[in-house]
Amino acid sequence: MVERLWQEVDAYLAGALAPDDEVLRSALAASHQAQLPAIEVTALQGRFLQVLVLALGARRVLEIGTLGGYSAIWMGRALAPGGKLVTLEADPSHAQVARSNLARAGLADKVEVVVGPALGTLPKLAGRDGPGPFDLCFIDADKENNAAYFRWAVQLCRPGGVVVVDNVVRGGRVAEAGSTDPAVAGTRHLFEEMAGNGLVVATALQTVGAKGHDGFAIAVVAP
Numbered sequence: 001m002v003e004r005l006w007q008e009v010d011a012y013l014a015g016a017l018a019p020d021d022e023v024l025r026s027a028l029a030a031s032h033q034a035q036l037p038a039i040e041v042t043a044l045q046g047r048f049l050q051v052l053v054l055a056l057g058a059r060r061v062l063e064i065g066t067l068g069g070y071s072a073i074w075m076g077r078a079l080a081p082g083g084k085l086v087t088l089e090a091d092p093s094h095a096q097v098a099r100s101n102l103a104r105a106g107l108a109d110k111v112e113v114v115v116g117p118a119l120g121t122l123p124k125l126a127g128r129d130g131p132g133p134f135d136l137c138f139i140d141a142d143k144e145n146n147a148a149y150f151r152w153a154v155q156l157c158r159p160g161g162v163v164v165v166d167n168v169v170r171g172g173r174v175a176e177a178g179s180t181d182p183a184v185a186g187t188r189h190l191f192e193e194m195a196g197n198g199l200v201v202a203t204a205l206q207t208v209g210a211k212g213h214d215g216f217a218i219a220v221v222a223p
Ligand code: SAH
Pocket: 039, 040, 041, 064, 065, 066, 067, 068, 069, 070, 071, 072, 088, 089, 090, 091, 094, 116, 117, 118, 119, 140, 141, 142
């Protein structure tokens, strides 16, 4: 019952503030057609990421976890002139769908999809010339490795850069100290890392909406 209310409010707010369009609709349709899991951010969450990209004037954005490129389209559209988004994806078939969706969005030149498990591709990113340091990192891949992704994100961000982590509440299960669910344990490990990392100031916000009860963590790297 209450979930239905969350969905109705989400639909109302999205209609007002995050209207979809042909590109976003076809990205979701193509992802569905290719049988990707329907776990992309909501339209309002995509808009939230856009607001952050715009607020930071971001020209360099890193995403960990591409799926079909839906969140990448939202962020890519808000990049400052000359801006680039690098998005890391382990599954080659997800990456292929994402590249096609991003091309249809006119973002092929701005968004680079890097294929491979992120713990393997992040060190290469650190070693190569450009595109970092990043203004914004969005962590949204396997939850087991969230603490390690967060350490990388802090290292790859500029001073004053922002790191956002998706799905940190998962219906409230994050509060279960003894959880044997690796996703929950991974997210609790993330919060220990955030709390102990002297370089960041961080908070977490619970959300309700079309995807139920979940939340974002958001951290700023010391300027
Ligand atoms: N950010 C996307 C949703 C990402 S879903 C959006 O909102 O549109 C999570 C993605 O992370 C999936 O595509 C999954 O294949 C990918 N993933 C899982 N483990 C990974 C890993 N170790 N390295 C990189 N990507 C991974």
